[in-house]
Amino acid sequence: MEDKLGTDSALIQEEYQYGFVTQVDEDRIPKGLNEETIRLISAKKGEPEWMTEWRLKAFRWWQKKSEPRWALLNYPEIDYQDICYYSAPKKMTDRFKNEDGEIDPEVRKTFERLGIPIDEQHRMEGVAVDAVFDSVSVATTHREMLKDMGIIFCSISEAIRDYPDLVRKYLGTVVPQTDNYFASLNSAVFTDGSFVFVPKGVRCPVELSTYFRINSQDTGQFERTLIIAEEGAYVSYLEGCTAPMRDTNQLHAAVVELIALDDAQIKYATIQNWYAGDAEGKGGIYNFVTKRGHCRGKRSKISWTQVEAGAAITWKYPSCILQGDHSVGEFYSVAVTNDRMQADTGTKMIHIGNHTRSTIVSKGISAGHSANTYRGLVQVLPDAVGCRNYSACDSMLVGATCTANTVPYIQAENSTAIIEHEATTSKISEDQLFYLRSRGIDExxxxxxxxxxxxxxxxxxLPMEFAVEATKLLELKLEGSIG
Amino acid sequence: MSSYFEINELKAEIEGKPILNGLSLTVAKGETHALMGPNGSGKSTLANVIMGHPAYEVTGGEILFEGENILELDPEERARKGLFLAFQYPVAVPGVTVASFLKHAHDAVYGEKKLKAAEFLKQLRADMDFVGVDQTFLNRYLNDGFSGGEKKRMEILQMLTLRPRMAVMDETDSGLDIDALKVVSMGVNKLVGAEFGLLVITHYERILRYIHPDHLHVLIDGKVAFSGGPELVKRLEEEGYDWVRNEFGKEALMA
Known part of the structure; x- marks a missing residue:
């Protein structure tokens, strides 16, 4: 009798369906990184002087630092001078002079192929989309309706131009330019990303969504997202990402800052499906991301949900600084690794305010020869009274050649804190599969x-439609990986 | 002309240890058979091998279902042919609701277009009432945190949902109180008929008061040691399992 469980590992590897390349004329600056590069990017974006200086400050700090290597990740040295830091479809470069500027038809087609509607005519019901192609934001839908409610949803470049006071007030207040190596690199060279501002008492009626697409070769993508929810405001935001299949590695170093004032709530979800490289580990995106939310106000709440299914390397710890009393932080994560993928991901919950609460639910699934690490910090400061944390970190191994690690750090400096941590590791069991198969369900x-x-x-x-997408993505990722 | 369900000289082992040593057994269409035997005689191995558990290796013999040797088939293919195994220890599948699982299973066996979700649910709810499973179980995760009795009822519910043509029940009766046993038997008897074959594997004769076998086999040391017709069942009913034990006790204890 053939033992199906043991034999067909990696026989069927579904090809990455977003791996195509779009042919567009690019406005590209030469490879390399120095102060001139930064001034050039800043000039291309028509930024004010203060922004250029802000970037340069970050760059000067970055130059003195070296890459962090404490994560359980193994990759060759990155040559930061061999990366192009700005690339845009040519027809887009004058967008900022003309609100109704035409979108490059090839770029439009790209987003159509990805199933991302960027026209107002074809927009998704209940979802406003900002689409970012390489270094620039291509389109933002639902703008007028949101504007009427006082909600700003635009690219960060536009925000710097049109709402400089808001940007200056909040940019870098959660993730400073000197926060860490990759965040500081991002601060120096970030090209685009989303900006969301929800004013006091307003509940954003649609999901806000950004779709990031890397197209150009040897280009880094450095997006910067800033979301502010004023007192009592509510917003739910979702980002998705893909990139073409290429056999060289590409760098993606993003920074996301969330700020929630009194009674505000921000939900931030990510479905990350960057190209992960081939089965032998050639190519793929290096995903070095700093995401942090600041519960600045009382009873504010920030929830991170992430489905990390792509990228060759993932280094990412979406965190919450729980400063306002009774504020709440949540982190829900699914990280799937297959083939030679490596992920070191988790969260930090910093309890500063009294009676702050946090929940961490992490599900790691490793298959193939991949390595999947959960790394999380729960910290309760000495003055924080009555704080609670609950963490559950579960790992599932598919096959016998992958690894899973759980690295929890707990620093409770106040005796009233209640911290619960549960961790399990399981193998997908033969008995479970046999049980389901005996009911007619194929392997x-x-x-x-x-x-x-x-x-x-x-x-x-996750919002309904994205939960369906996440389910499909997971199926695709693990197809043929039992062994 | 081959029989409905026929096991010929079946030999099987697990991790190199032989368990079944040339077992033969034939169930004709419309018949109910009981298979009894002491612990370690190979009862559960037989159940698992019939359904195709990958941990067991078949080293000889054949299992024919309507003339086809099913040993070549994957478990899911056997299920689609109309075979069913009610498990002794059903496993939990956290995160998968009973409703979603049963729909998946039903669609896998009968094809997706066969029954609309609403019709399926209506039938399912009726079946649940029949085997005394509360409707709230639809949204519970499959076997997750279920009591022993609840798991067994769930097996019978699955059997009613999939309407197999040949079912094997692996000690479905063990661990059940008398009320649960009656309900489970009632569920099974709903399927018993001219187009249905049943093999009841059990440790106790108790269940045979509710599910009436046409034939009884005693399994010892991986082989059928003794078989009988209704007269044996009748004698068993009157004199209980002790009689079987007395007749075959020595071999049974040695096994």
């Missing part, structure tokens, strides 16, 4: 049922 579907069941708690946090 692939059985694996997908078990794995999706394992991730249920996290998927429940």
């Amino acid at each position: 692939e579907s059985a694996i997908s049922l078990v794995v999706n069941g394992f991730c249920k708690e996290v998927f429940k946090q």
Whole structure:
């Protein structure tokens, strides 16, 4: 009798369906990074002097530092002079002079192929989309409706131009230019990203969504997102990302800052599906991301939900600084690694205010020869009274050649804190699969049922249509990986 | 002309250890058979091998279902042919609701277009009432935190949902109180009929008061040691399992 469980590992590897390249004329600056590069990027974006200086400050700090290497990640040295720091479809470069500027038809087609509607005519019901192609934001939908409510949703470049006071007030207040190596690099060279401002008492009626697409070769993508929810405001935001299949590695170093004032709530979800490289680990995106939310106000709440399914290397710890009393931080994560992918991801919950609460639910799934590490910090400061944390970190191994690690750090400096941490590691079990198969369900579907069941708690946090997408993505990622 | 369900000289082992040593057994269409035997005689191995558990290696013999040797088939293909195994220890699948699982299973066996979700649900709810499973179980995760009795009822519910043509029940009766046993038996008896074959594997004769076998086999040391017709079942009913034990006790204890 053939033992199916042991034999067909990696026989069927679904090809990455977003791996195509778009042919567009690019406005590209030469490779390399120095103060001139930064001035050039700043000039291309028509930025004010203070912004250029802000970038240069970051760059000067970055130059003195070296890459952090404490994560359980193994990759060759990155040559930062061999990267192009700005690339844009040519027809887009004059966008900022003309609100109704035409979108390059090839770029439009790209987003159509990705299923991302960027026209107002074809916009998704209940979802406003900002689409970023390489270094620039291409389109933002639902703008007028949001504007009427006082909500600003635009690219960060536009925000710097049109709402400089707001940007100056908040930019870098959660992730300073000198925060860490990759954040500081981002601060120096960031090209685009989204800006969201929801004024006092306003509940944003649609999901805001940004779609990031890397197209150009040897280009880094450095997006910067800033979201502010004023007192009592609510906003739910989702980002998605893909890139073409290339056999060289590409760098993606993003920074996301969230600020929630009194009684405000921000939900931030990510479905990350960057190209992960091939089965031997050639190519793929290096995903070095700093995401941090600041619960600045009382009873504010920030929730991170992430589905990390792509990228060759993931280094990412979406965090919450719980400063306002009774504020709440949440982190729900599914990280899937297959083939030679490596992920070191988790969160930090910093309890500063009294009676602050945090929840961490992390589901790691490793298959193939991949390595998947959860790294998380729960810290309660000495003056923070009555804080609570609950963490559950579960790992599932698919096959026998992958690894899973859990590295929790707990620093409780106040005796009233209640911290619970649970961690499990399981192998997808032969008995579970046999049970499902004995009911007529084929092996692939059985694996997908078990794995999706394992991730249920996290998927429940996603908006409906994205939860469906996440489920499909997971199936695709793990297809043929039992072994 | 081959029989409905026929096991010929079946030999199987797990991790190199032989468990079944040339087991033969034939179930004709419309018949109910009981298979009894002491611990370690190979009852559960037989159930698992019939369904195709990958941990067991078949080293000889054949299992024919409507003339086809099913040993070549994957478990899911056997299920789609109309085979069913009610597990002794059903496993939990956290995060997968009973409703979603049953729909998946039903669609896998009968094809997606066969039954609309609403019709499926209506039928399912009726079946749940029949085997005494509360409707709230639809949204619970499959076997996750279920009691022993709830798991067994869930097996019977699955059997009613999939309507197999040949079912094997692996000690479905163990651990059940008398009320649960009656309900489970009632569920099974709903399927018993001219187009249905049933093999009840059990440790106790108790269940045979509710599910009436046409034939009884005693399994010892991986082989059928003794078989009988209704007269044996009748004698068993009157004199209990002790009689079987007395007749075959020595071998049974040695096994």
